[in-house]
Amino acid sequence: MADRRRLGRSDIEITPIGLGCAQMAMTGMTAGVYPTREPNAVVQSALSGGVNWFDTAEGYGSGESERALTTGLRTAGVRPGEVVIATKWLPFGRRASSIARTIGDRISALQDYPIDLYQIHQPWGLSSVESEMREMARLLRAGKIRSVGVSNFSARQMTRAAAALRxxxxxxxxxxxxxxxxxxxxxxxGVLDAARRLGITLIAYSPLHTGILTGRFHDDPDAMRQAPLLRKVMFGRARDLDRSRPLMREMGAIADAYGVSRAQVALNWLIHFYGDTVVAIPGASKQQQAEEIAGAQTFRLTETELGRLGELSP
Incomplete structure (x- = not known):
């Protein structure tokens, strides 16, 4: 069983790797980028591999991902409260008052599974960070959520949000x-330094750099050209392949020594290089991928290996 880490200064304990659930939405901002047709199997494989938390969002198909996740949990026999669930409020074009008005929609989409971590998805709302944090604090005191988080916040924005919440x-x-x-x-x-100073957990999304760190695109450059346009625009630039080849060779050698995949090496580096501050939420579109990411937390790279990969990281 994977070790557990404290989520920030809350009483919530999570495994170093959680499952990102953007792939479970067939519509919305992630549609066609990395869809899964088998969410129940993905959820079951993550659970079987020891993963105890899942990250989703309102913005992933307007609740579609949240419903797919909790359907998968129920199918796996997981009752509300037995795993940790994180979701997000989408601030685009909205004021802070929307947080309280729409919390019922989130609870409904999650099919009454509790919200352990509720996050502001982006720092681009119509209200101030202070107003948003006041609304979040009210939800917490009302027992509707267990903890508060943010997403895509800079060091300054994160520090400001932390002060407002405090x-x-x-x-x-x-x-x-x-x-x-x-x-x-x-x-x-400054994000890492501020997080350590404030006792905030950093949740790493796109920890495999949209698949580049699996080695798939290095092995088959044609796969990059055939990838969805949005995926290439987001992260999949050809120059990332060229500049990361020395890193991938070293990752391959380490993977062979441990009998694991390059993706698992990349994830293991991420959850150990920064100590307990960083956890990761890779996504999975297939059952096998969920098994692989869960397995990335069952071994530990040596300090020498962590340092070597850090040196080669461009």
Whole structure:
């Protein structure tokens, strides 16, 4: 069984790897990028591999992902409260008052599975961060959510949100940002330092850099050309393949030594290189992928291996 980590300063304990559920929406912002046709099998495989938490969002198909996730949990015999669920409020074109008005929609889409972590999906709402945090704190005090998080917040925005929440007697638990061996911007932009100072967990999304760190596109460059346009625009640039070849060779050698995949090496580096501050939410469109990502937390790279991959990371 995978070790557990505390989510921020909350009383919630999570495995170093959770399952990102954007793939479970067939419509919305992720449609056609990495869809899954077998959400129940994906959820079951993640659970069987020891994963104890799942991240979804209102923006993933207007509740479609949330419903698919909780249907999968129910099919697997998981009762409400037995796993940790994180979801997000979408701020585009909305004011902070929408947070309270729409919480019932989130609870309904989650089919009465509780919200353990409720996150502001982007820092681009019509209200101030302070107003949004006050609304979140009210939901927490009302027992509708267990902890508060943000997503895609800069160091300054995260610090501001944490201060606003603290004024309400609540700690900011998490900030969800892009982190991977090919995206280490948290080390330069202040997010990592601020998170450590404030006791905030960083949740790494796109931890495999949209599949590049699996080695699939290095092995078959034609696969990149055939990928959906949105996927290529988001992360899948050809230059990422060229600059990461030395890294991939080292990852391949380490993977062979452990009898694991390159993707598992990339995930294991991510959840250990930064200590307990960073956890990851890779997604899975197939049952086999869910098994693979869960297995990434069953071994541990040595300090030498962590450092070597860090040196080769462009």
């Amino acid at each position: 004024a309400e007697g609540v700690e900011l638990a998490a900030n969800q940002v892009q982190i991977s061996l090919l995206n280490r911007s948290i080390e330069r932009n």
